[in-house]
Amino acid sequence: MFELNWSALIAIGVLLGVFTLAPGLIWLERRLLALWQDRYGPNRVGPFGIFQVLADMIKIFFKEDWIPPFADKFVFFIAPGIIMLTVLMSFAVIPVAPGVGVMDINVGVLFFLAMSSLGAYSVVLGGWSSNNKYSLLGGLRAASQMISYEVFMGLSLLGVVAMAGSFNLREIVNAQAGMWNIVPQFFGFVVFMVAGLAEMHRIPFDIPEAESELVAGFHSEYSGMKFGMFFVGEYVGIVLISAVITTFFLGGWHGPFLPPMVWFFLKMFVFICFFILLRASLPRPRFDQLMTWGWKLMLPLAILNLAVTGAVLVAVNQGH
Amino acid sequence: MAVIFYISSAVAILSTVMVITRMNAVHALLYLIVSLLSVAVIFFTLGAPFIAALEVIIYAGAIMVLFVFVMMMLNMGTKAAEQERKWINPRMYVGPAILAAILGVELVYMLASGSNRAAGFEMIGPKAVGISLYSSYIIGLELAGMLLLAGLVGAFHLGRQDKD
Numbered sequence: 001m002f003e004l005n006w007s008a009l010i011a012i013g014v015l016l017g018v019f020t021l022a023p024g025l026i027w028l029e030r031r032l033l034a035l036w037q038d039r040y041g042p043n044r045v046g047p048f049g050i051f052q053v054l055a056d057m058i059k060i061f062f063k064e065d066w067i068p069p070f071a072d073k074f075v076f077f078i079a080p081g082i083i084m085l086t087v088l089m090s091f092a093v094i095p096v097a098p099g100v101g102v103m104d105i106n107v108g109v110l111f112f113l114a115m116s117s118l119g120a121y122s123v124v125l126g127g128w129s130s131n132n133k134y135s136l137l138g139g140l141r142a143a144s145q146m147i148s149y150e151v152f153m154g155l156s157l158l159g160v161v162a163m164a165g166s167f168n169l170r171e172i173v174n175a176q177a178g179m180w181n182i183v184p185q186f187f188g189f190v191v192f193m194v195a196g197l198a199e200m201h202r203i204p205f206d207i208p209e210a211e212s213e214l215v216a217g218f219h220s221e222y223s224g225m226k227f228g229m230f231f232v233g234e235y236v237g238i239v240l241i242s243a244v245i246t247t248f249f250l251g252g253w254h255g256p257f258l259p260p261m262v263w264f265f266l267k268m269f270v271f272i273c274f275f276i277l278l279r280a281s282l283p284r285p286r287f288d289q290l291m292t293w294g295w296k297l298m299l300p301l302a303i304l305n306l307a308v309t310g311a312v313l314v315a316v317n318q319g320h
Numbered sequence: 321m322a323v324i325f326y327i328s329s330a331v332a333i334l335s336t337v338m339v340i341t342r343m344n345a346v347h348a349l350l351y352l353i354v355s356l357l358s359v360a361v362i363f364f365t366l367g368a369p370f371i372a373a374l375e376v377i378i379y380a381g382a383i384m385v386l387f388v389f390v391m392m393m394l395n396m397g398t399k400a401a402e403q404e405r406k407w408i409n410p411r412m413y414v415g416p417a418i419l420a421a422i423l424g425v426e427l428v429y430m431l432a433s434g435s436n437r438a439a440g441f442e443m444i445g446p447k448a449v450g451i452s453l454y455s456s457y458i459i460g461l462e463l464a465g466m467l468l469l470a471g472l473v474g475a476f477h478l479g480r481q482d483k484d
Contacts, residue, residue, distance in 0.1 A: 072344075072346070075346065075347070105369065106445055106446070107369045107370055107372075110373035110374070110377060110446075114376035114377045114380075117376070117377055117380075117381025117382060117385070118376065118380060120381070121385065121388070125346075125350075125388070128346060128388070128392050139392055140389065140392055140393065143389040143392070147382060150381070150382065167446050
């Protein structure tokens with residue numbers, strides 16, 4: 001019974017943590033972007049403008065929640081829920097520190113991949129159900145982008161799995177006690193980071209919602225809290241990708257002097273800031289460039305990385 | 321676990337019935353996704369977490385997204401649903417119903433003859449699946465690989481644009 005209560009408490013803790021982190025992230029992003037673009041950013045509401053997010057949230061809650069009459073109401077309604085559900089479910093398998101984590105299953109990597117591939121439905125169905133040509137184009141782009149980048153997202157993780165000999169995220173973290181995976185699996189790390197960005201359709205890969213060509217892409221017709229769910233879902237997605245990269249490639253909670261949980265959050269925070277810097281500095285590629293780059297560069301790189309990792313592992317194991 | 325098994329089986333059957341009876345293709349696909357997810361839960365309760373995860377990644381996550389993608393390209397509206405309604409009349413159900421009845425009789429016979437065993441005594445992890453795939457079933461695996469490669473080459477050939 002105690003076991004059950006403990007994991008329930010952790011689950012609630014993770015949920016609350018994510019939901020406080022995501023709005024904080026919106027503020028952080030706006031401030032950091034402003035810093036890098038040589039302007040102030042939100043600085044009026046509260047100290048350093050930190051309550052700006054709160055004010056925006058109150059505003060968005062009271063906005064009219066409008067469903068267009070030409071939309072497919074049922075699908076329009078469930079689409080924003082899917083992204084929140086899948087992203088939050090993914091947090092269940094992430095080990096924050098030894099003994100702290102919601103689930104400890106032996107197919108953790110696959111669970112994460114499954115949830116991220118289900119997340120594609122949110123954007124695709126949102127775009128389809130809006131019954132608007134710009135939304136439809138956004139949804140089409142999202143479908144092909146996420147399907148393509150999913151392939152080598154999985155492939156790039158297989159090197160890590162082969163090194164740890166397990167799909168369990170805890171064992172993967174423990175296998176990195178000596179050396180972080182970012183050194184022997186550098187190409188896997190690069191491919192995974194790019195694929196992760198594309199999966200979360202985050203700038204520079206926010207082609208499904210490219211506002212300069214498609215109004216707002218797949219969420220053009222969304223307003224009020226339904227739009228808010230897409231929006232917050234994207235930020236929770238950034239937290240997720242940072243946490244997953246920390247787990248797979250940066251040794252999770254391992255590190256000297258500081259307690260394990262502090263290390264985990266520190267590494268995660270570095271990646272979150274890095275993703276914001278990417279947004280501040282990189283332009284959006286054209287859609288065909290994105291696809292060509294994915295299939296002709298990232299996929300071969302991921303396969304090569306996997307093959308070399310496998311060969312080295314076999315050679316080393318034969319030596320013993 | 322037995323309760324979860326029965327609940328997810330009921331969801332699988334219900335959602336599959338909904339797949340057949342929906343007129344709107346995208347709604348039918350959504351129910352098919354629910355059906356696949358519940359089958360994944362069934363696999364999980366039977367002690368095959370690896371297969372459950374693959375079911376979600378490959379069927380629900382990749383193949384169904386492609387289906388939805390094609391639906392979106394075709395962008396069938398209310399007209400298609402109307403056409404569907406005209407096509408499906410009760411006589412259409414006769415053939416499939418007879419075939420399903422044969423399967424049902426077989427199932428009842430199997431259950432009655434007592435040669436049935438309960439499944440899911442041991443947990444089959446990813447490692448066990450991999451080892452059996454690359455040892456006893458290696459020929460099947462290679463054949464499937466060649467088939468997929470042929471499909472890939474064919475798709476590339478069809479999709480190629482002549483540069484002249």
